[in-house]
Amino acid sequence: MYKKYFFIAALAILSIIAKFYLDKILPHAYTYPNITELVSSGNNRNDMIDLAGVLLGARRAAADVGWIQLLQYYGTPEVKCTHEYNHELYHEHLNGRGGEYRNLLKYALRIVRLEPHFYHVYLYAAGALGWNLSRTDEALQILQEGIKYNPKYWRFYLCISAIVYKQLKEYEKMIYVLEKVVKYPDCPNIIKSILANIYESLGEYKKCLSLWIEILNSGDYSYRNKAIAKISLMREKLKT
Amino acid sequence: MYKILPITQYTIKESIRTKVLYMTVLFSIIMFCAVLLLSILGQEQEKRLLLDLGYILVEFITLLTTLYASATFLIEEIESKTIYYIFIRNVPRYFYVLGRYFGIICTAIISVVLMSTVHLLLLVIKGWKFDISFLYVNFSLLLKISIISAIGIFFALFSSSPQISFSFTFFFWILGHLSEEIKFIISRIINPVGKFFLTLVYYVLPNFQYFNLRDTIIPNEYNHLYIWKIIIVGGLYCIFYSSIYLSLAAVLLSRREV
Numbered sequence: 001m002y003k004k005y006f007f008i009a010a011l012a013i014l015s016i017i018a019k020f021y022l023d024k025i026l027p028h029a030y031t032y033p034n035i036t037e038l039v040s041s042g043n044n045r046n047d048m049i050d051l052a053g054v055l056l057g058a059r060r061a062a063a064d065v066g067w068i069q070l071l072q073y074y075g076t077p078e079v080k081c082t083h084e085y086n087h088e089l090y091h092e093h094l095n096g097r098g099g100e101y102r103n104l105l106k107y108a109l110r111i112v113r114l115e116p117h118f119y120h121v122y123l124y125a126a127g128a129l130g131w132n133l134s135r136t137d138e139a140l141q142i143l144q145e146g147i148k149y150n151p152k153y154w155r156f157y158l159c160i161s162a163i164v165y166k167q168l169k170e171y172e173k174m175i176y177v178l179e180k181v182v183k184y185p186d187c188p189n190i191i192k193s194i195l196a197n198i199y200e201s202l203g204e205y206k207k208c209l210s211l212w213i214e215i216l217n218s219g220d221y222s223y224r225n226k227a228i229a230k231i232s233l234m235r236e237k238l239k240t
Numbered sequence: 241m242y243k244i245l246p247i248t249q250y251t252i253k254e255s256i257r258t259k260v261l262y263m264t265v266l267f268s269i270i271m272f273c274a275v276l277l278l279s280i281l282g283q284e285q286e287k288r289l290l291l292d293l294g295y296i297l298v299e300f301i302t303l304l305t306t307l308y309a310s311a312t313f314l315i316e317e318i319e320s321k322t323i324y325y326i327f328i329r330n331v332p333r334y335f336y337v338l339g340r341y342f343g344i345i346c347t348a349i350i351s352v353v354l355m356s357t358v359h360l361l362l363l364v365i366k367g368w369k370f371d372i373s374f375l376y377v378n379f380s381l382l383l384k385i386s387i388i389s390a391i392g393i394f395f396a397l398f399s400s401s402p403q404i405s406f407s408f409t410f411f412f413w414i415l416g417h418l419s420e421e422i423k424f425i426i427s428r429i430i431n432p433v434g435k436f437f438l439t440l441v442y443y444v445l446p447n448f449q450y451f452n453l454r455d456t457i458i459p460n461e462y463n464h465l466y467i468w469k470i471i472i473v474g475g476l477y478c479i480f481y482s483s484i485y486l487s488l489a490a491v492l493l494s495r496r497e498v
Contacts (some may be wrong), residue, residue: 004491011484016443018477022450023423025469030449030456034424057417057452061296064289068281117458120285189284222283 031149032059033116039109041069050114063115070107070121074128075222104129105138109145116149120188123159127190130163139163155184159191171198182211189215189223196230209234243331244339251343252350254313255305261351264305268355271297276362287368294359295454299381301355302348303413306385309344310392311405318400318496334490341393341486348385352378373457376467380451383471383478387446388413390482390489397492416448446481450474 035054040047046069053062078099108125111118122142130139140163146156158181165174178195181187192215199208209231216227255261275293282289317323326336356378364370391412395405415422422442429435449456451474457467 004487008484008487008491011480011487015477015480015484018473018480019443019447021473022447022470022477025466025473026420026450026456030420032420032455035421036424054421055414055417056296056300057448057455058296058299060292060455064282064285064292067285067289068278071281071283115455120288218284220284221280 031116033113033149037113039106039113041066041106041110042103046110050110053114059114060118063111063118063121066107066111066114067118067121070104070111070125071222073107074101074104101128101133104133105135105142108142112142112145112149116146119146119150119153119155119186122146122156123186124188124190126159126163127188127194130159130166131194132190136163136167155181155186189218189220193223193226200230200234205234205237209238243335244342247326247331247336247339248342248346251309251313251340252346254343255309255347260305260308261347264301264351265354268297268301268351268358271301272358272362279366287363287366290363290366291368292454294362295377295381298352298355298359298378299384299454302351302381302385303388305351306344306348306389307392307406307409309347310389311396311402311409313344314340314393314396315400315402315405333493334487337393337486337490337493341389341482344389344393345382345386348389349382352382352385373453373462376457376471377454379471380453380474383474384416384448384451387416387448387478387482390485391446394485394489394492397489397496412446413448416446417452419445419447420449450477 038050038054046066049065050062053059053065076099078101104125108121111121122145125142126139129135129142140160143156143160143163146153147160150156158177162174162177162181165171165177175195175198178191178198182192182195192211196208196211196215199205199211212227212230212234215223216231272294275290275297278293279286279289323336327333356374360370360374363374388409392405392409395408396402399405399408419442422438422445426435426438426442429438450470453467453470
């Protein structure tokens, strides 16, 4: 009669032993910030998505949803913008509309606290904040967050040095660092487009053209129209 | 084994007869179309989104199939008294539980293989380079499913209501994924009674984060040794832990007057 209960107790002991061992090796892989460190986007519906991601063990998928929301936020022109007063802090899209995107850092932090190994978000947000919106402090903040969780991912250090050179107005050094950053295949198109715009303003149309061709060939639909327009413009400028 | 196999086969046939498998495939095709559209919104991260959301889709549909099967098949058979036909053939009750369990696992394997094939096809069409982590992730999903199936069978016999069984099992699924958060709370609690109680809860609950490889391994950067440790030791943990619930389910069934 008691045999089966002894059997169950033996199984319980064995499962606890296995759990002890697995608990020892899991922290090397499970490097997620705990639930108290999550950043609220200020929207209840988004918070529910984040919570569902944590509860169902789907943090990467929740971060992916957050990424789509970040792109939608940054891609949607803001109705009320004060660009007339802070022209440098205003980012204009191709259609002539844009905004200040004050919550961009919050959106990016929300994603990386859910999934700290989403490298692309750090670089994208740093590019947008550092150059398009001229909020270099916030750009450095997101990159420092990236280094905290991914100390071996050295692209962040390169990006930080480029932003620091921008702060110090040492543009030649900044361009040198950015040229290194864009050589990597995982470099976001936003940084490539920033460097291309810098080349354009310096009159280096050949370099600018090759970067826009690279962006067009990446197959990113969001840059397609802009890349085509810029390529034809650069070709015209090179002819003249 | 010859007594378990027919019950396993019967469970798989029952899944096909009740259209559970057909619905799984149909629903997954519709959902994959939605995932495909959603991933396009990810712009440069399209492949990543397709990969991650595809994994979630496969996991969630397999989970629902398993929860449905474990919550309804046993209870229906007990209520309709067809379970008599099995027991009068001198089949021990734990053989019956094991047969049902393996049947549910086989159904889950079929649905994971079918859905993962569709998932992989979509990824390859989008230009994704095959990575062995795809197989690791799907295998670890099956380990999670095998634990939750055992829990589901236990609750089906414990509660006698498919709805309650479904809810309890799903609750365990959530708690299993919160294990790391429970560990964090344990590390912060000062009160020894509370600490002891939560530690007990932690050891009673399954820890699904061990098998959550889609979240814990970074593509192209993972350590194969870690994954094999998880597969071997995690596999053993899965066998021990599932066996506890299956044994308890067999005890419950033997106490029942059917």
